[in-house]
Amino acid sequence: MNDLIFTNSVGKSLATIVAGMNEPRLFVLTDANTSQFVLPRLVEQYPALSTAVNITVHAGDFNKTLDAARDVWKVLIDHEASRHDVLINVGGGVVTDLGGFVASTYRRGMHFINIPTTLLGAVDASVGGKNGVNFGGFKNQIGTFAVADATIISSCFFDTLTDRDMLSGYAEMLKHALLDSPKMLARLLAFNVLEAQSADLLALIEENVKVKRSIVDADFREAGPRKALNLGHTAAHAFESLAMARRSPIPHGYAVAAGCVVALVLSHLKFKFPSDTLHAFAAYVREHYEPVEFTCDDYPALLNYMAHDKKNDHHGIFNYTLLKAPGKPMVNVALTAEDITGALDIYRDLMGI
């Protein structure tokens, strides 16, 4: 698996990694935000980075497209990048997903290093090698499994983020806690991510990422157990696709928080997931995340998005990951449209919409 480095000395760490490579030329992929707010700080810490070719893409999931990938491939070709050069992806999930896809397919695979600058990127995109672009109105339809040469995880750039960005990332941490244990879940439901000290947060991230890493290591290509990580994501992707179609995108983590509530409702109905934990989780989500807005008129569209989800093995079956209890995932649970619309009704009740 990839080399995960937890540190707030990012520039120093990057310099060490590059020094261990075979004199690569450096290409840095940023979005409009990280090129302005993060790259200058990295250059200050690691001056050699000022010689890198900087490629900047538009921010936002809207722009994680094949056309954006084409633009990056074009710059690499124009600079005659070899597969021994390195693409350093500095940004959130859009940049690391896009950059990982571009690098893993450029001349059938050049080196790449990920430096996630968001909490979401640090806890989610950093591990597991999934990358890709949206296509045909659906998320991550085109992509590869490819592991970065190194991933540097830090909390030092989070001062550039909004509270919404932080909460969005925290939703994936909550998901990992649901997959780990009642104890970790209780800790996270009591932790205040918006007030935390940088070092405390980095320590919590390291512990949290280990949950994901142990699942991924056991099943890199998602033959089975890794599907546990899809908890909440079948509904979440449908919520995001609906929001994208309406041209008012929602943060990924907000969709995940909502999707986890839907998954816990289904888990309770199918596997007697504890009612008190479901209600504690739903209350947390209701308090911290504005709800995903939809009505029963949107159910056909949401079901259609779910039918297109990569996680569905066969047309017409809705394939969910559920929980018997915190830490006890059940993958490949086949659900009907009625199961799902029932859970969407209850989600709306729980969120008061």
Place this chain on the structure above:
Amino acid sequence: MNDLIFTNSVGKSLATIVAGMNEPRLFVLTDANTSQFVLPRLVEQYPALSTAVNITVHAGDFNKTLDAARDVWKVLIDHEASRHDVLINVGGGVVTDLGGFVASTYRRGMHFINIPTTLLGAVDASVGGKNGVNFGGFKNQIGTFAVADATIISSCFFDTLTDRDMLSGYAEMLKHALLDSPKMLARLLAFNVLEAQSADLLALIEENVKVKRSIVDADFREAGPRKALNLGHTAAHAFESLAMARRSPIPHGYAVAAGCVVALVLSHLKFKFPSDTLHAFAAYVREHYEPVEFTCDDYPALLNYMAHDKKNDHHGIFNYTLLKAPGKPMVNVALTAEDITGALDIYRDLMGI
């Protein structure tokens, strides 16, 4: 590695492979030629194939583009293909390279089966997992390493090919013979591919493909030894790019035959590759393949194409695979522009152009 099946009962073999999968829906990728001349014969042998979704792309290397990939991804999405469905690529290298790339990146990898219908596809594209599309005027710049679930190699569709197609494929067989031994090389220089019986040819292909397979198995991601297979290809790709830029493409194998002559000239100059073998090989190429046409005015363009070759680790160094003798490859030989233009001069002498 992938499951290589040598048989002239292609439909039966395909039926067996599909029966061993989890009830996939079938998608068949063809080009304009194979959809007309091969697919109906396959359907006759395996009637269930008539229910497959057929996707047809334009024939020719010109059309091995990202736009063609986009068209295929679009059809897969429109039909809600899952990653458990299977794309059956029926055609030459264009179809299997494009189809392998599309399948390996669709939802991060769906099943695919290759059925090469050309000699070139049977001996080259069938093994090794390389796929991809041309981009920015350069060949195979975007792609992945991905191994088909199965590859069915036959000689029964070669009756749809021209003599030029057969000779084009035979050039890769000659290259494998150069990498194997003086004995195999002598046999192939004496064999008449245009007059051979189908069963004899299939047996020779099976033996020849083993040369490539043993090299690939030792070094899947081309860290070193696999580069032996690039013999002749640095020059060949430059010849093809030049021809493509002139809008008068040449068959891949014709470029490889010429590229192998260039490589043997360099091998003689640098490593005392036996002069008599060089001349026997060059005489064979001169007799059977029309030469790639260029003058010394084209040298800067050819060197520029070589500089863009994926095989070049670093800008400005020309990285070649050469031979000390048949069966004795030397990879990562660093050459100067003068070395190469000198060899191009001698190539033109040997071919009488």
